Amino acid sequence: MSQTPPQTVDLLIEARWVVPVEPHGVVLEHHAVAVHGSYIVGLLPIAEARAAFAPRERVELPEHALIPGLVNSHTHNPMTLLRGLADDLPLMTWLQEHIWPAEAKVMGPEFVRDGVELAVAEMLRGGTTCANENYFFPDAIGATYRKLGFRAVVGLPVIEFPTAWAKTQDEYFERAGEVHDAFLGDALVRTAFAPHAPYTVSDASFERIRVLADQLDIPVHLHTHETAHEVEEEKRKSGLRPFQRLQKLGLVNDRLIAVHMTQLTDGEIAACAEAGVSVVHCPESNLKLASGFCPAEKLRRAGVNVALGTDGCASNNDLDMFGEMRTAALLAKAVAEDAAAFDAAYALRAATLHGARAMGLENEIGSIEEGKQADLAAVRLSDLETQPMFHVASQLVYASGRQQVSDVWIAGKRKLAARELVDMDVPAILAKARAWRERIVSYA
Numbered sequence: 001m002s003q004t005p006p007q008t009v010d011l012l013i014e015a016r017w018v019v020p021v022e023p024h025g026v027v028l029e030h031h032a033v034a035v036h037g038s039y040i041v042g043l044l045p046i047a048e049a050r051a052a053f054a055p056r057e058r059v060e061l062p063e064h065a066l067i068p069g070l071v072n073s074h075t076h077n078p079m080t081l082l083r084g085l086a087d088d089l090p091l092m093t094w095l096q097e098h099i100w101p102a103e104a105k106v107m108g109p110e111f112v113r114d115g116v117e118l119a120v121a122e123m124l125r126g127g128t129t130c131a132n133e134n135y136f137f138p139d140a141i142g143a144t145y146r147k148l149g150f151r152a153v154v155g156l157p158v159i160e161f162p163t164a165w166a167k168t169q170d171e172y173f174e175r176a177g178e179v180h181d182a183f184l185g186d187a188l189v190r191t192a193f194a195p196h197a198p199y200t201v202s203d204a205s206f207e208r209i210r211v212l213a214d215q216l217d218i219p220v221h222l223h224t225h226e227t228a229h230e231v232e233e234e235k236r237k238s239g240l241r242p243f244q245r246l247q248k249l250g251l252v253n254d255r256l257i258a259v260h261m262t263q264l265t266d267g268e269i270a271a272c273a274e275a276g277v278s279v280v281h282c283p284e285s286n287l288k289l290a291s292g293f294c295p296a297e298k299l300r301r302a303g304v305n306v307a308l309g310t311d312g313c314a315s316n317n318d319l320d321m322f323g324e325m326r327t328a329a330l331l332a333k334a335v336a337e338d339a340a341a342f343d344a345a346y347a348l349r350a351a352t353l354h355g356a357r358a359m360g361l362e363n364e365i366g367s368i369e370e371g372k373q374a375d376l377a378a379v380r381l382s383d384l385e386t387q388p389m390f391h392v393a394s395q396l397v398y399a400s401g402r403q404q405v406s407d408v409w410i411a412g413k414r415k416l417a418a419r420e421l422v423d424m425d426v427p428a429i430l431a432k433a434r435a436w437r438e439r440i441v442s443y444a
């Protein structure tokens, strides 16, 4: 009788529970994930995995749920250095009197590099393994993610006024092309167009973006329908709602990542579903800035791809996707007046696979499946705060905190081990954050 010899793999992770996200709602008990290189090469019961694989490293997670790494689908991570600079103010006062003046003084490659580094440390400790980034100096941002081994889609900013990044529309597009080319073929860093919002971008720029996004085959990531005021202003200026203007410009399609979307008609929701638009819901930012309520459950029911994001740290004030899942689920129930709305398994799916789909990465990340990248997070569920255990998804979304994330891998590489950041210099990151604090207050 012949027996197949065990296959040598780099890593075997044996977990009490594996929540693969795809198929939806499934929780596997006593399963193992085999990883070779950056890829998941097997997902099977632990006993079978031990017979099938000869791992170079074995990690046992006897009290943990292994989930796909969380995907933060909208963030401005350099702004982590502005966390708590100004709070509890009306949106325009907050922006015009605090955030924009501070940004004008600090904006540059050093600021974005140090902000992203602080953000990556925070995200890893919260189980997040991919960020959809949207900020100036995407060259320095992308280089930082690459250096830190963190997966990101880096936005190529376009806005209709001069900034430290670019002075003219031609310069925004030239620099966008350069940054896109610089990261072509990168294993972890991709690009997307990031026009700021309909109220800050002209029709001419949107038309260029539509053509170039098709040519380069990249997403278009923008804020829109964030507040009722934004919709009213657009109607006053162009006679159209922002979404109608985007439709007219040919941007309502499956490349579009529409962030916020708190003001939507039933017709607009149906149009999003039909066109394959992804909506990124940022519930905590919307609540803190009193922007409005995204109709997340209506979008879900219509079949729209709903993903979750924190938005920047200046309006949240953290990068906690566990908090975002919980808030999204609770808020959706209140808005829909339906306790069955936006259930826990759906919240986890929105925070993983739907984010991956929005960014065009659904074949690579977002679920634990053979052939996908090994972007994984382990959550320790034995703490008294998550006992007793009836339902894993319920504990993950309604009771767990990000401090229960114990281990994280990106593309098969260990980034967090028993809550310790593996390859980051935490004292140096803290020293830089304190130094930026001194610089920022000295300008005030």
Ligand SMILES: [Zn+2]
Residues within 6 Å of the ligand: 074, 075, 076, 223, 259, 311, 312
């Ligand atoms: Zn934003």
